[in-house]
Amino acid sequence: QVQLVESGGGLVQPGGSLKLSCAPSRSLVSIAPMGWYRQTPGKQRELVAAITQGGITTYADSVKGRFTISRVTAENTVYLQMNSLKPEDTAVYYCKLEFGVYVYWGQGTQVTVSS
Numbered sequence: 001q002v003q004l005v006e007s008g009g010g011l012v013q014p015g016g017s018l019k020l021s022c023a024p025s026r027s028l029v030s031i032a033p034m035g036w037y038r039q040t041p042g043k044q045r046e047l048v049a050a051i052t053q054g055g056i057t058t059y060a061d062s063v064k065g066r067f068t069i070s071r072v073t074a075e076n077t078v079y080l081q082m083n084s085l086k087p088e089d090t091a092v093y094y095c096k097l098e099f100g101v102y103v104y105w106g107q108g109t110q111v112t113v114s115s
């Protein structure tokens with residue numbers, strides 16, 4: 001069993017920045033594909049950004065150039081740096097980790113972009 005602890009959400013004004021973090025309960029950041037997803041009420045959870053075990057990153061078109069996913073192996077943590085935030089980025093953000101046949105999700109952290 002793996003727990004994912006997320007932090008960094010909050011309220012920010014349009015154009016502002018936030019940095020989310022996700023730390024697994026086991027040292028898996030360097031060997032497991034991980035990603036950030038988001039969900040708003042009534043909509044399906046959607047991929048925001050992902051990073052493979054080889055370090056290859058992918059992004060949703062809506063966040064390209066604004067968001068950056070990264071990992072720090074020494075900290076066993078994956079980050080999502082979010083810049084130039086827009087009201088439409090408002091959602092609950094979830095961290096995801098894949099390990100073998102298992103998929104683990106964090107508890108979610110609320111990001112609200114509003115003036």
